[in-house]
Amino acid sequence: MFEFTKDQIFIITGASSGIGEGVSLLLNELGATVVAIARRMDKLEEIKASSAHPENFFCERKDLSVDCGTLDAYVRSLKAKYGKFRGLVYCAGIPAVISLQAITPEMAEETFNINYFAPLFMAKGFADRRVNTGKGSAMVFISSIAAECCGKGMSLYSGSKAALKASARVIAKEIAPNGVRVNSILPADIETPMTAEEYMQRRKPLYPMGFGSVSDVANFVAFLLSDKAKWISGQSYIMDCAALL
Numbered sequence: 001m002f003e004f005t006k007d008q009i010f011i012i013t014g015a016s017s018g019i020g021e022g023v024s025l026l027l028n029e030l031g032a033t034v035v036a037i038a039r040r041m042d043k044l045e046e047i048k049a050s051s052a053h054p055e056n057f058f059c060e061r062k063d064l065s066v067d068c069g070t071l072d073a074y075v076r077s078l079k080a081k082y083g084k085f086r087g088l089v090y091c092a093g094i095p096a097v098i099s100l101q102a103i104t105p106e107m108a109e110e111t112f113n114i115n116y117f118a119p120l121f122m123a124k125g126f127a128d129r130r131v132n133t134g135k136g137s138a139m140v141f142i143s144s145i146a147a148e149c150c151g152k153g154m155s156l157y158s159g160s161k162a163a164l165k166a167s168a169r170v171i172a173k174e175i176a177p178n179g180v181r182v183n184s185i186l187p188a189d190i191e192t193p194m195t196a197e198e199y200m201q202r203r204k205p206l207y208p209m210g211f212g213s214v215s216d217v218a219n220f221v222a223f224l225l226s227d228k229a230k231w232i233s234g235q236s237y238i239m240d241c242a243a244l245l
């Protein structure tokens, strides 16, 4: 495995549940300092209490879908509070399963705010040379396999996740000269609070090796953030088990 040190500080969004929770706990267990962001502070505090090193686990309450265009300044304010960041892992997101005829401008805005504009502006903040630790620092975005293949009703969700994947590649190119790496992960179905039981029952026959788990994704994120991945940037990885593609 790989290790981090407590002076290596990571921002994790969506840290109150599912993949973001798993990533926060794993990075903290591996020795890093974690700044965990979500709206539900009570959940964040519970997760901090269960972490391996609570003294290196910090909680920040923030609704990332409000004023997305100011999130670069928000990231800079976090740097002023905690110091320069080694990494950003953007896990926050919402599902949207709705047919084309039922889509409203409000739904489109809500989905794209949290799934696309928020990570874009957080990346802008993180990419600021005054905010990251330079060579060796990295960003990981949790997109979705829906960016590549999807069923009916997924136009909003798939569009937001495909946009995130595409922008991550461009950002990787723009900031490569600073030594900062950027990758995205496109998971298939992972068992988390986002995936409703009835939906997973229907999907079960597609997965002869079972669904993915939070730890499957968290381990891959930790690898992509580590120096073992120092020659990997601008890539997007489908995480699947011979099920969906």
Ligand SMILES: NC(=O)c1ccc[n+]([C@@H]2O[C@H](COP(=O)([O-])OP(=O)(O)OC[C@H]3O[C@@H](n4cnc5c(N)ncnc54)[C@H](OP(=O)(O)O)[C@@H]3O)[C@@H](O)[C@H]2O)c1
Residues within 6 Å of the ligand: 013, 014, 015, 016, 017, 018, 019, 020, 037, 038, 039, 040, 041, 043, 062, 063, 064, 065, 066, 091, 092, 093, 094, 095, 114, 142, 143, 144, 145, 186, 187, 188, 189, 190, 191, 192, 193, 194, 195
């Ligand atoms: N589970 C899957 O099968 C799967 C597959 C592919 C991709 N993904 C993607 O993986 C990511 C994590 O999914 P998950 O399954 O772990 O979902 P989850 O358990 O529902 O967690 C979603 C997280 O996003 C946060 N969040 C949502 N809206 C927010 C807002 N407005 N401001 C700040 N935080 C917000 C939630 O925190 P609060 O509610 O506390 O704010 C929560 O921590 C998502 O981007 C999802 O699209 C999931």
